[in-house]
Amino acid sequence: MNVYPNPEPQLHSEPEKGASDSNLQRNSLGGSDFVTEKKTLANSSPKLRPTFNPESESYLRELIRSLQCKICNQLLRQPLALPCGDTLCRTCIPRLHERRYISYPSQSDRKQGFTCPFEGCHGQEHSIADCSLDITLTNVLTSVEIVLSDSAFSQDSVDTSSFPSSGPGKVQPIPPDKAHIYKVFWAYRIAKDGTLPFTSDFPTPPGIEHSEGATEQEKQHFANLLARLRSDFDCQVCYCPYNSPTTTSCGHTFCKACLERVRDHSNLCPFCRKTLSPYRNISTGCGNKRLTSLVSLLYPQITADKDTQASEGEIVSEQTIPIFACAMTFPQIPMFLHIFEPRYRLMLRRAIEDGTRCFGMVAHRPGSVPPADGDFVAPFTRYGTMLYVTNLQMFPDGRSLVETMGIYRFKIISYSWQDGYPLANIERVEDIPYADEEAMEASERINGSDTDSPTQMFSHLSTQELYQRGFEFVASMRNESVGWFADRILNTYGQPPQDPAIFPFWMATLLPVNEREKYLVLVSTSVRERLKLVMVWIKAMDQKSWRTRYILHRILNRIPTIALVLITIYIFLIKGATNEDQDTQKSDEISHYFIATIIAVIAAAIAFSRF
Amino acid sequence: MALPKRIIKETERLVAEPVPGIEAVPHEDNLRYFDVSIHGPAQSPYEGGVFKLELFLPEDYPMTPPKIRFLTKIYHPNIDRLGRICLDVLKANWSPALQIRTILLSIQALLGAPNPDDPLANDVAQRWKEDEPGAIATAREWTQKHAAP
């Protein structure tokens, strides 16, 4: 009698390496015959995909495997999509630990993490906040359950009650015409129980003597299954099957390119309107591995075309925008422009007319080429900020006052000139993912920074502390009523931003720091790095020498006014003195007044030119 | 430019699984431009009327919402004299996960639940707030006069 061995669920079982052929192999195990087909899931390249033959054993095994948890071998229950692209059951998450030495982004659920159990992830730590219930996979599991469960078979008049149970006991032989469907049913059931090891091949249940293969009715049943599954794999943005499926931190999946496009317009999830993680997470993050392999199973043609699609996707991610070379601006910071040059009037008019209301702004290059620009040859900087026109006032003579808001940073890939202004192909510049930001913070706080840069002395501080210190500096400077934080300026630029990612941009806009320093902040893709750069400025300003210089500066500014007052007093004193000598008075008085007036006029001119 | 697959699929589905009381047919010479008709919802002053609308899917649809307006005159606080509609999902609350079908359903729902606190047609909204029965009577009158099927 053939008995299917019931192996212990294997923890951390990995697909068998090197099993690169799909030859059928005959194994002999405990006297029973197994038809096994060696396959790997995680390592399978598209070429090794089983032929598109839904009712074949290898295909069904692959399908079931795509839904099995690598940890517990069971069908995934509440599948969580991890940032590394792997998936496990919510209950299979390893023990959570507190993540230390991290402070940004400041969310309580980011403090909980676990070490990724998957080999490909090399023991990386994931924050629980980055793992989400995979909604697509949950739907797929439901669809498969509906089609492959016992009740579904009985609906299709396949009588499952006559099938032997998986428990021990007397096993009845299965008639050959029912053998195939029984094998499917069995495989699905033991996968659900967790007794089908992730790496094992299609199991042969007890009681099978001979199988006639799938009946027409069964073929129909599987065709229905696939049809049902396919709708689960349509991206809700492009209505096409997922291309590089990427799962958001709220658990919704879109094509990578679609998600990038969405991110260009809004930072909310199209489904649930929760805030999406930074753009960089989308563009460089890992795709959802489970969904990717399921798409290749269900849509072999699409997977085969993937190379061409991927390259098309890259073209889409580059955009062409008009460039205004003027001043350094930053995201989320307003900028006020007076546009009078004819070529930029044209540029502005076009931006308004085509409805985008956007143009890129870069600064004139400050002297030598900044290191960030590399071999970029242009009279302006390579990195800039996309501006959105929030308000526009056009004057009869064609000039205009433009209120803009920085949206995002970009890097110029190439540019050409059009009607006098540059037209550039750009790439968005976004911050590194939160996980990298946290890793950088933890590493610096534990090991210190080994770079020689001036920011090194702030490495021991947490990102939150860096932000706090910056914030406090602003408050203390305001108490001393320093010019660049005057109420008038804050009314224009707003209060210091609460978001540590934006705060350095605000500081760079307001503080009297040279352009070269500001550019470092503009090109930095790490919040922590930017905050440290700001700390360097603050330190320089906070030093005594600076305070003295500042006071001196204020006095110097007032010298003409003081001089004016002194001269006036002097004149009156002279007048008082000459009053005693009535005879010589007249001519002297005139000359005194004449000289005094000239001096006063000069002083006033200097005073006004100063302010 | 080839029509994006999404638009083709949406059109196919609108034809294959029509929504009761809503019809949307693309123009032959411009597949982004639809003739729409919506039946006034039951138990509303628009009941019995068939309202014609036009809908256009702009270049960057679905990243930006469809443009849509009434061609049939309608007395409604959120629809102005030129048929322009004030509806959050057509503006700031648009999401690419919405589609022609859902938008048309939202408009149908708007007919059933006018919102005079977020008006586009100020005089109508004013009347709706001050004299609701009168406003409803006018809406019914207009429906009979302009939206008779």
Added chain:
Amino acid sequence: MSKAKVPRNFRLLEELEKGEKGLGAESCSYGLDDGDDIMMSNWTGTILGPPHSAHENRIYSVRIHCSEQYPEQPPSVTFISRVNLPCVDQTTGAVDATKLPCLAQWRYEYTMEHVLVELRRSMGIPQNKKLPQPPEGSTF
């Protein structure tokens, strides 16, 4: 890559909104004649006469009609205010489409604003700016 073709009515709505928000060109404006006209066919435009010409400080009104074929076909433009210009019929005030370049070489992207700006420009060109003008405020 050709752009999606904006249908007439949505195009006119765009122009209307642009006119309402005052985003248009300086010295020209336009608006819908009848706010109830669902087809948005009839418009009135105004042109502020260009400086250093016989038109300086004058305000001209024109009637613009957008047919069913707009913007495939140019709009028809008629002056309400009397004006002496080579492209304007002196009995009816109608603008001769063959004599105004933007109407003669009409393009789909052109708008009513283009037409108004060009009319204004033609008032200011050297051969026209000194033309004797009818009394201010007279109409066709």
